[in-house]
Amino acid sequence: MAPRRDYYEVLGVGRNADPDEIQRAYRKLVRAYHPDVNKDPGAEDKFKEISEAYSVLSDPETRRRYDAFGHDFRQVPPDVDPAEWARARAGAGARAGAGGQWRQARPGDFGFGEGVDLEDLLGGMFGGRGRRQWGPVPGADQEAELTLSVEEAYHGGRRAITLPGGRRLEVNIPPGVTNGQRIRLAGQGGHGSDGAPAGDLLLIMRIAPHPRYRVEGRDIHASLPLAPWEAALGATVALDTPGGEAKVKVPPGTSSGRRLRLKGRGMPNPRGAPGDFFAEVRIMVPARLTDEERRLFEQLATVSHFDPRGRS
Structure with a gap:
């Protein structure tokens, strides 16, 4: 299986990019790779990868955890100290290196070989408490934008949208939404683990420029x-x-x-x-x-x- 790409690399931004820069990069890539626009065979997978990267980096808390723990951030318990994690992974890396499993680290990839077991590593950090004892982890809230004409914002109605990850959903837009207004869709955000509930989706309304209004x-x-x-x-x-x-x-x-x-x-x-x-x-x-x-x-x-x- 090909290694997962660093999310910053996916969006083409630096690790110190501010939220506006991340959003601009996301919008540019979505316009280029949206399956409704780009019919290339690999466009849909590319679109899903872009959406996943944006869903992580656009949320300050999720981004902080990704910066600290890389692609393992969803499996690492919330109370893990990043410094303690760094020391533990350094020890795991040394053990893997001795066994010939160490590989060169990439941005956002903490260098574990396939022979390193994440549960064993975390068990050592918490006195043998394994992953199964952490408990369910609720899904993260996510954000998406929906652009409406002035008439659509005025009258409201049902709209079909494509969510991060390529998932499609029909939503009910109430009459009179304003620019920047947020509509919370319960349970339509990131998936929870071990049966935990999904997060919410915050749908941000954007009213497009109009020739008359x-x-x-x-x-x-x-x-x-x-x-x-x-x-x-x-x-x-x-x-x-x-x-x-x-x-x-x-x-x-x-x-x-x-x-x-x-x-x-x-x-x-x-x-x-x-x-x-x-x-x-x-x-x-x-x-x-x-x-x-x-x-x-x-x-x-x-x-x-x-x-x-x-x-x-």
Whole structure:
């Protein structure tokens, strides 16, 4: 069996990489090797390896244990001191070396040959207490991101997602989720050992950029194009929102940049008041004027004393 690769090597980052660097590397690799995108025969195995590495290195506690114990971190009891572990493995390495079982260590691989028994090693560290007496170890919590459009975040619904390791799951997204909101899926995280319960999956919502809407918390912002006469005389105009068409009352004398508020037409909130929708006015002029339009604009320019630059 081929030796397991160091998780840092799998993601292509250094051992001192910060969480943002790890996440960027993971996203880049997932886009390249996701089975829905990459049809190469080895892409799915590569994707699973990437997902496993990220699930370990993205969790600070799991990463700390991996840095201390390598790929054995799931088998090492939580109360083991890393320094004591290092001394024990050094002794085991010396014994293995004497028997011809020592091999060259790799990053993240602590150099045990196949002749070294992990239970024997740990038994020596704990006065003969073997692995079977450690008790069940619950699975670790994991995190995954789910990107939604503004409309999907507004309405909610069921979505199929691919979890770390390539596992697929259908989840129910409640209406009105916000960017960065976390949904906890009990029992969908890392597997426990010896019958212990699985960890939870924390699903982080990410709202994708939208050509018309900008979401800030539960408030939604959008542009409201108006003709000059609508802005000058006032009007009631139709405006698309994620929740459907809305009517906006434009007061007379409205200028570009003015924000008109539609109370409660932002993101829904199952536990309180919904957000608001803000329409920012943009006054538009025709790119080409008909002869009659030009005559009327010239007439307006002649009779109007309005100075938009405020000069006296």
